[in-house]
Amino acid sequence: MSEVKVEVRDGVCWLRLNRPERRNAWSAACGAAMTDALLRAQADPQVRCVVITGEGEAFCAGVDLRDGFDRTPAGGPDLHGMHRRHFVPTILGLRTLPLPVITAVNGPAVGFGASLAMAGDFLVMAESAYLRLAFISLGLNPDSGGTHMLPGLVGRQRANEIAMLGESVSAAKAVDWGIAHRAVPDGELAAEVGELAARLAAGPSRAYAAIKRAFNAGERPGLAEQLELEGELVQSLAETKDFAEGVAAFRERRPARFDGH
Numbered sequence: 001m002s003e004v005k006v007e008v009r010d011g012v013c014w015l016r017l018n019r020p021e022r023r024n025a026w027s028a029a030c031g032a033a034m035t036d037a038l039l040r041a042q043a044d045p046q047v048r049c050v051v052i053t054g055e056g057e058a059f060c061a062g063v064d065l066r067d068g069f070d071r072t073p074a075g076g077p078d079l080h081g082m083h084r085r086h087f088v089p090t091i092l093g094l095r096t097l098p099l100p101v102i103t104a105v106n107g108p109a110v111g112f113g114a115s116l117a118m119a120g121d122f123l124v125m126a127e128s129a130y131l132r133l134a135f136i137s138l139g140l141n142p143d144s145g146g147t148h149m150l151p152g153l154v155g156r157q158r159a160n161e162i163a164m165l166g167e168s169v170s171a172a173k174a175v176d177w178g179i180a181h182r183a184v185p186d187g188e189l190a191a192e193v194g195e196l197a198a199r200l201a202a203g204p205s206r207a208y209a210a211i212k213r214a215f216n217a218g219e220r221p222g223l224a225e226q227l228e229l230e231g232e233l234v235q236s237l238a239e240t241k242d243f244a245e246g247v248a249a250f251r252e253r254r255p256a257r258f259d260g261h
Helices: 028-043 080-098 112-118 135-139 147-153 154-165 172-178 188-200 205-217 221-239 243-252
Strands: 004-009 013-015 050-052 101-105 121-126 130-132 182-184
Touching: 004 028, 013 188, 028 050, 028 112, 028 135, 050 147, 050 172, 050 188, 080 221, 101 112, 101 188, 112 121, 112 130, 121 172, 130 147, 130 172, 135 154, 135 243, 147 154, 147 221, 172 182, 182 188, 221 243
Parallel strands: 013 050, 050 101, 101 121, 121 182
Antiparallel strands: 004 013
């Protein structure tokens, strides 16, 4: 079973994360499948808009910790390498794709899932959905562009609240704070996104590409540089006791007991 379902119709490429039994938790295979799907969408002259959503009840529950971690030569968790290989290509691919991208958040978008949601050009949420940058619960900084996108969307104080306190952001709050484009009743998400996608697919695609390129060029620091910094920072935390405690607490379904080491 493919980790990403691909369907092209009426100029719109629908990409559905397809691990509903794991709440669409992100894996190396997801990263490879999504990167390949984005490249194919860009090369297909019939595709004029891309929609990303999730199968089942979740959008993306973050990285699948049950898959374990790649290892450094010294034997520690290679979070920087995993970030560069499995997450960065998708985030950069979305932000630089010369097509409009809609992220249709049908349920919880947690950790990497929240960063993935924010990487779209239009973020549309079901009313029951929420975003949560849950990295702090593992003793980590947000990655996958989270530290790049969030402060620009909500300002430093609200970004601190979301990233440092790890609090969930409801669909209504996401709209109010400027993170999301729109929140719609759960049963109307597909139809609302379909209408928006059809409008974009019928529009001037070269102008959309130029707008995205100009907006990207106006961001300082650039996303690629920030992604590399995020990877370096997350790797610096990979060997800490707090990170080991955070992972153990997640697996044991208990609150973490951090001591700052």
